[in-house]
Amino acid sequence: MGDTKMILEILQSSLEHIKEVQANVKKLNQDSMTKLSDAIFKANVEINEEGFVALQHQDILTQQLNATSELLEMINTHISESEIENLKDDIAASLEVAKAKKDAFSGNAFEHKHEDLVELF
Numbered sequence: 001m002g003d004t005k006m007i008l009e010i011l012q013s014s015l016e017h018i019k020e021v022q023a024n025v026k027k028l029n030q031d032s033m034t035k036l037s038d039a040i041f042k043a044n045v046e047i048n049e050e051g052f053v054a055l056q057h058q059d060i061l062t063q064q065l066n067a068t069s070e071l072l073e074m075i076n077t078h079i080s081e082s083e084i085e086n087l088k089d090d091i092a093a094s095l096e097v098a099k100a101k102k103d104a105f106s107g108n109a110f111e112h113k114h115e116d117l118v119e120l121f
Contacts, residue, residue, distance in 0.1 A: 008079050015072050022072075026069075029065075033055065033058040067098050067101035071095065
């Protein structure tokens with residue numbers, strides 16, 4: 001049991017580190033998106049479809065990070081020796097939710113089709 005406990009503690013620390021890095025990336029992305037949007041609107045610049053898609057991608061990035069953060073939080077919450085037996089099922093269920101959110105949030109971000117964008121220009 002000692003080895004299991006040590007492995008779980010290392011896993012928990014690793015997940016906390018990943019969570020912190022994701023939080024930092026999410027904040028940087030949001031700050032970047034806000035500053036870029038403010039600059040565009042202050043300069044009264046019309047952006048083309050590629051610029052609009054790029055801004056959408058930043059929003060999708062934030063949503064994807066939120067979805068994976070939720071999965072990491074669930075795993076981290078359930079890591080303990082007493083819950084190790086339930087961990088497999090909990091992770092599998094949470095992974096399915098995370099994958100569904102990925103699919104729902106990604107839209108056309110990973111395809112080169114943007115025909116469904118509303119013409120805003």
